[in-house]
Structure formats: C-alpha cells, structure tokens
Amino acid sequence: MHRELAIVLFVTILFKNSAARKSEEKCKEYADLVYEMENSPTLRINADSNKVSRCSVVETPLIIGGIQAKHAEFPHMAVIGYGKDVSWQCGGSIISENFILTAAHCMESPDKGPASKVRVGLINLLTPGGDMQERNVVERIKYPDYKFSVSYHDIALLKLEQPLKLNPQVRPACLEIESQLPGKSAIASGFGKTSYESSTGSNELMKVQLNYISENECKKTYAEDLGTRRLPDGLISSLFCAGIMEGGKDTCQGDSGGPLQRILAEPYCMYSIVGVTSFGKFCAFKSSPAIYTKVSCYLDWIENIVWP
Numbered sequence: 078m079h080r081e082l083a084i085v086l087f088v089t090i091l092f093k094n095s096a097a098r099k100s101e102e103k104c105k106e107y108a109d110l111v112y113e114m115e116n117s118p119t120l121r122i123n124a125d126s127n128k129v130s131r132c133s134v135v136e137t138p139l140i141i142g143g144i145q146a147k148h149a150e151f152p153h154m155a156v157i158g159y160g161k162d163v164s165w166q167c168g169g170s171i172i173s174e175n176f177i178l179t180a181a182h183c184m185e186s187p188d189k190g191p192a193s194k195v196r197v198g199l200i201n202l203l204t205p206g207g208d209m210q211e212r213n214v215v216e217r218i219k220y221p222d223y224k225f226s227v228s229y230h231d232i233a234l235l236k237l238e239q240p241l242k243l244n245p246q247v248r249p250a251c252l253e254i255e256s257q258l259p260g261k262s263a264i265a266s267g268f269g270k271t272s273y274e275s276s277t278g279s280n281e282l283m284k285v286q287l288n289y290i291s292e293n294e295c296k297k298t299y300a301e302d303l304g305t306r307r308l309p310d311g312l313i314s315s316l317f318c319a320g321i322m323e324g325g326k327d328t329c330q331g332d333s334g335g336p337l338q339r340i341l342a343e344p345y346c347m348y349s350i351v352g353v354t355s356f357g358k359f360c361a362f363k364s365s366p367a368i369y370t371k372v373s374c375y376l377d378w379i380e381n382i383v384w385p
Contacts, residue, residue, distance in 0.1 A: 108344030131245035168335025269332030320366025
C-alpha cells in the first residue's frame with residue numbers, strides 16, 4: 078500500500094515538474110505566426126499552398142553602439158503614448174493580442190497623465206508604415222507590490238481596448254522561464270534617447286547588444302542607492318544589471334518599459350523577454366550599467382492575468 082502511494086506521488090510530482098507553463102505553450106503557439114500560406118505559382122486547378130516563413134529576426138546581431146532596427150526585426154516591440162497630443166515616452170512588448178508588458182513607472186507620465194495609446198508594427202515614429210496598429214489602453218495593471226518611490230517590482234501590464242491583429246510583422250514574444258540569466262548578453266530595443274545629452278528620443282527604433290553585469294559590479298555601481306528609499310533592501314533577486322562597463326552602449330530615457338531580449342534556438346524566429354528596462358544612472362557612461370526587472374520572477378502573476 079505504501080509502495081503504491083509512493084509511486085503515485087512520484088508520478089504526480091514528475092508530471093507537475095515536466096508540465097509546460099502556460100507561457101511556454103503560448104510561446105510555441107505564437108511561433109506559428111511567422112508563417113504565411115502562399116499559393117503555388119503553378120496555374121493548375123487545386124494547386125497546393127506553401128507555408129512560407131516571413132522571419133525578419135537577425136540571427137547573429139553584430140552591434141557596435143546602437144544601430145537602427147530593420148523592418149519587423151522586433152515584431153513584439155510596442156511604443157506607449159500619453160496625453161491628448163500624444164507623446165511617445167515608453168516602450169513595451171506584445172505578449173498576447175490583448176496585453177503589453179512594460180514597466181510599472183510607465184503606467185503614467187508625470188506631465189501627460191496615464192498611458193492611453195499603444196502603437197506596434199513600426200520602426201519609425203514619423204513614418205509608421207502599413208504594418209502599424211494603434212490601440213487604446215483600457216486598463217493599467219501594476220504588480221501589486223510596486224511602489225512609485227521604490228525601484229522594486231517595476232513591471233506592469235497594459236490591457237488593450239481591441240485585440241491586435243497578429244501576423245508575421247506583429248506578434249508576441251515569449252517570456253523567459255529560466256531563473257538564471259541565459260548566456261552572457263542580450264539585446265535591448267527602443268525609441269529612447271541615443272545619448273545622455275539628447276533632449277528627445279529617437280524617431281527610429283534602435284537596438285543594442287548589452288552584457289549581463291555581475292551582481293558585485295552592479296552593487297558597486299549603485300552603492301550610493303543601496304539602503305536608501307530607492308533600493309531600501311539592496312539589490313534584490315528580481316533586479317539585474319546589463320550594459321557595457323567600458324561605456325558607449327546602453328538604454329536611455331524613453332527606453333523604459335521596453336524589452337531586454339534574446340533570440341531563442343527553439344521555437345524558430347522567436348525572442349524571449351529576459352528583462353524589462355527599469356532605470357539607470359547615466360546613458361552609456363563608463364561603469365554605469367542600467368537596471369532591469371527580471372521577467373522570470375513574475376511569470377505566475379503575468380500568466381494569471383494574461384491567460385487565466
């Protein structure tokens with residue numbers, strides 16, 4: 078009897094541990110969006126249709142400083158607008174047809190009010206192009222433990238008034254499930270300032286490859302903030318640093334809420350969102366990496382809202 082019970086418990090635990098998360102299942106589902114059906118060029122009746130990839134992801138990005146992203150290279154990229162005369166001030170990521178992942182401090186602009194608009198499917202703010210879709214924001218959902226004066230749990234979801242029309246140029250990214258940072262570097266993308274001295278953000282979507290910075294180096298950079306109101310409990314496990322310690326590459330104002338991402342080996346042509354851009358000290362200065370919110374720490378919360 079005890080042996081049979083032990084076997085049942087073992088199988089139950091094994092099944093629970095091997096069962097895919099909801100976000101993993103959706104990742105595989107969304108991966109099919111990169112394909113379109115194309116009719117065969119033959120003129121015969123009942124000609125077969127071919128499944129054609131529309132992947133625009135650059136598999137091995139070589140980035141020296143920030144460079145402009147290519148059309149549909151980041152099909153999950155979103156830009157968030159505020160105010161009656163819309164000002165695009167934050168970034169975000171499509172994670173389903175109804176939700177955008179962003180930073181909690183991007184829910185509201187100090188001078189323009191709550192986030193009200195989202196645009197996707199564009200790489201230039203001035204000439205959006207035919208793939209651009211715009212939606213109203215109907216709900217802003219911050220992580221329950223987020224407090225505006227503290228830089229912890231800086232993550233939020235924006236619910237859209239109408240679902241996005243998903244296609245190869247506009248499709249969700251996957252969510253990182255690994256608790257340890259995968260690899261040594263990741264790619265940041267956004268419409269933020271391209272230098273600390275710039276007065277406005279970039280009209281073009283830019284990308285930059287950044288290294289993960291060790292916890293010790295990150296603590297050194299933010300030593301004066303540790304124990305203060307901003308980081309009262311120090312550098313907690315849901316925060317990490319990324320940048321180039323020699324300077325020259327970084328995220329900046331206007332990139333907040335945008336993705337720090339990696340290209341997945343599987344599924345094909347998919348990104349995984351490792352971090353959400355949170356805050357930094359300077360832009361691309363030496364020994365000044367930015368801080369990101371680790372997405373894997375918030376999967377349960379995200380899944381319960383986006384795919385209940």
